[in-house]
Amino acid sequence: MRQQIAAANWKMNLTIGQAEKLLDDILSVDWALKPWQQVVLAVPAPYLYPAVQKWKASGQSQVSISAQNCYSEKSGAYTGETSAEMLASLVVTHVIIGHSERREIFHETNALLAKKVDIALSFNLTPIFCCGEPLSIREAGTQNAFVAKQLEESLYHLDAETIQKLVIAYEPIWAIGTGKTATSEQAQEMHHYLRSVLAHKYGAAVAGRVSILYGGSVKAANAQELFSQPDVDGGLVGGASLIHKEFDAIIRALK
Numbered sequence: 001m002r003q004q005i006a007a008a009n010w011k012m013n014l015t016i017g018q019a020e021k022l023l024d025d026i027l028s029v030d031w032a033l034k035p036w037q038q039v040v041l042a043v044p045a046p047y048l049y050p051a052v053q054k055w056k057a058s059g060q061s062q063v064s065i066s067a068q069n070c071y072s073e074k075s076g077a078y079t080g081e082t083s084a085e086m087l088a089s090l091v092v093t094h095v096i097i098g099h100s101e102r103r104e105i106f107h108e109t110n111a112l113l114a115k116k117v118d119i120a121l122s123f124n125l126t127p128i129f130c131c132g133e134p135l136s137i138r139e140a141g142t143q144n145a146f147v148a149k150q151l152e153e154s155l156y157h158l159d160a161e162t163i164q165k166l167v168i169a170y171e172p173i174w175a176i177g178t179g180k181t182a183t184s185e186q187a188q189e190m191h192h193y194l195r196s197v198l199a200h201k202y203g204a205a206v207a208g209r210v211s212i213l214y215g216g217s218v219k220a221a222n223a224q225e226l227f228s229q230p231d232v233d234g235g236l237v238g239g240a241s242l243i244h245k246e247f248d249a250i251i252r253a254l255k
């Protein structure tokens with residue numbers, strides 16, 4: 001059974017006091033998750049260390065702490081950047097790579113993201129690799145080719161064993177932070193397509209083991225319907241993950 005994941009992306013939000021309160025709220029709950037279900041918290045970089053400390057103290061074995069980004073080089077003169085090695089040394093286990101905000105605001109290319117995926121994997125971090133099309137591409141009806149190219153240019157150098165170590169998050173850009181969610185049919189259609197693209201490259205068995213999360217205005221009110229789709233293995237959640245009650249309900253919506 002592939003992993004089902006409720007992943008929170010806090011982005012650049014919250015003060016340390018607010019972050020600690022939210023961590024305490026989340027980590028104090030027992031959701032009675034199944035062995036194949038997992039909660040991942042992608043907190044801002046300065047809060048990774050306190051988050052790991054709180055997570056360790058909580059004994060929550062099905063919660064993992066994630067970074068929101070890492071740099072593509074091992075170490076050196078890259079002022080302001082965070083390395084994969086630093087994350088691994090903190091016992092951070094996941095890192096979001098290729099979020100559309102990184103692609104759009106910081107001009108991260110598919111080629112750079114391929115390097116980030118490699119360095120993350122080399123330190124045993126699980127990349128949560130984001131892909132997804134802007135509105136113009138969706139309106140032109142060319143979203144499948146667009147997203148397939150993102151996978152091809154950033155992931156296809158990986159072999160069949162390694163690709164299974166990744167989590168993929170399909171996040172249509174027009175649905176991120178807009179309140180405009182893809183319908184569960186649109187999400188399923190794209191997730192099914194992505195799995196077929198992976199199957200074509202790596203075989204159906206391998207594709208069947210890769211978790212594909214949906215991201216884009218997931219909230220308590222729509223999580224269950226989205227997660228009930230056969231190829232939707234959970235969600236990457238921005239805004240709603242900052243509200244404990246909302247995110248708690250999203251975790252409980254894992255199937």
Ligand code: PEP
Nearest residue numbers: 176177215216217238239
């Ligand atoms: C995200 O940040 O990845 C995201 C999907 O944001 P939101 O849930 O706010 O749309």
